[in-house]
Amino acid sequence: MRVRLQVLNQKLYARGTFPPAPGSTKEAPHQQRIALGLPANPRGLSLAEEQAKAIGVALEAGRFDWGPYRGDRAETxxxxxxxxxxxxxxxxxxxxxxxxxxxxxxxxxxxxxxxxxxxxxxxxxxxxxxxxxxxxxxxxxxxxxxxxxxxxxxxxxxxxSAAAVDPRSLPTDEQIAGWRGTIAEPGWRWLFGMLATYGLRPHEVYTADLADFPTVRVHEDTKTGSRFVWPLYPEWSTNWELDDVTMPPLENIAGASNAQLGTKTARAFNRLGFCHAYDLRHCFARRCLEFGYSPEFGAKLMGHSPETHCKVYRRWIDEGTYWAIYQAGVNRGDRPQPPSC
Incomplete structure (x- = not known):
């Protein structure tokens, strides 16, 4: 039986059809690799060729044994x-x-x-x-x-896949503004306003830099690194006094991971009962489109690629939004006119 050599990560492996390895759920021989523990250099190649021949002979004779390649030598x-x-x-x-x-x-x-x-x-x-x-x-x-x-x-x-998630009905901006006004706890009201106005990921709001308010700068220790974000709507940032930072009443915010902060925020939104925290981010993506910004510009503000912006976030935007944009375009006084007959 033919046993070939393969190089992975500067190490040599024997590849061929071998019996199931110890612990495998498969019953029939199938294509596998055997780590030979040899470097991919001339000396290692020479030794590996000898081992591959020996493995081939053992397979032909029906006496191949995984012991030398797993067993006590198996690494944890x-x-x-x-x-x-x-x-x-x-x-x-x-x-x-x-x-x-x-x-x-x-x-x-x-x-x-x-x-x-x-x-x-x-x-x-x-x-x-x-x-x-x-x-x-x-x-x-x-x-x-x-x-x-x-x-x-x-x-x-x-x-x-993120793109396979079924679109759900997003709240209107009127609903978002109304809901925020009903939140009694100052910290959660401030965080709700930040997510709505800047389209941040839930964990990003906890380390956001507001020194250049109304510009918000996202910390580099996030999913896609540092970036700047401008408010949509600018009026929300000032009318809601978002520069007056008021953190939610959570313990150990500084020591929590991004995932833990996201989970804590999601639970709080479940208790509020208005919408999911990420819905506010999807609404920001919708707003980018309504303001006439390009996918590249919207992606820059939201901290992802233009491909993600088009593939994922626009799935959450309904036909009515596109229709409104179409109407705004065709009703512009300076739009292109059809040629005369």
């Missing part, structure tokens, strides 16, 4: 996570939310196997959820880094 989940982290490149907040949180669900002292990763994703996250997608993406990358097969994660991750 914690070992692989630490090695993966040293190789990984990206923003600290991305590591914390997209990798560290899924890795925290794993038993760090257990041997790393595909079965363990798949079972953890299946048992500790909800089907077709954002957390399932995030876990499968992180576990797939860890498995690939360790030379393990990753084919099963494609189906396990489910069908969740």
């Amino acid at each position: 989940v914690g070992d692989w996570v630490e090695r993966f982290k040293r190789r990984w490149r990206g923003a600290p907040i991305t590591w914390k939310t997209d990798y560290q949180q899924p890795f925290n669900k794993l038993p760090l002292d257990a041997p790393l196997t595909v079965a363990l990763l798949e079972q953890t994703a299946e048992n500790k996250t909800e089907e077709d959820s954002r957390s399932r997608l995030r876990a499968c993406n992180a576990y797939r990358q860890l498995a690939e880094f360790a030379g393990l097969p990753v084919e099963g994660f494609a189906q396990l991750k489910g069908s969740y």
Whole structure:
């Protein structure tokens, strides 16, 4: 049986059709990788070719054994996570939310196997959820880094995507202004006004810089880094006195993670009963369109790409909004006129 060599992360692997590895849920031989523990240099390649030949002979003779490649030599989940982290490149907040949180669900002292990763994703996250997608993406990358097969994660991750969320009816700006006026607690009233006026993500409001008010500057330790935001409507920022910062009555705000702040805010909005916290952000996206701003400009204010702005946020905008914009355009006195016959 043919065994090929493969290079991943400057390490050499043997790839071929092998019997199921210990702990695997599969019963039949299938394509897998074997970590040879050799560097991808001339000396390592020479040794790897010898090992690949030996593996091929063992497979042909029906006496292949996973022992030398797993067994006592199998490294723990914690070992692989630490090695993966040293190789990984990206923003600290991305590591914390997209990798560290899924890795925290794993038993760090257990041997790393595909079965363990798949079972953890299946048992500790909800089907077709954002957390399932995030876990499968992180576990797939860890498995690939360790030379393990990753084919099963494609189906396990489910069908969740931000763009697949069904649009719901967003509140009107009249409703938003009215609701804010009924909030008795000053901190939550201020936060509600900030989310509505600036379209911030819920966690961003807690560290927002208002030194250049009415311009608001978002701290760099957020999902997409630092940015500036201008108010829509400007009147809301001044009439509601949003420069008078009044934080909600929450404990340990300074020590909470972005995810924890988002969860606390979502729970508070559930108690208020008006709308979801993120609805106010979607309404800001709608307002960008109503003000005639380009997708690039709206995306800049909201802290994401123009592609995300068009693909995700405009799904929340109903036909009536587009019709109003169309009417405003065709009724402009300086609009282009049709050619005369």
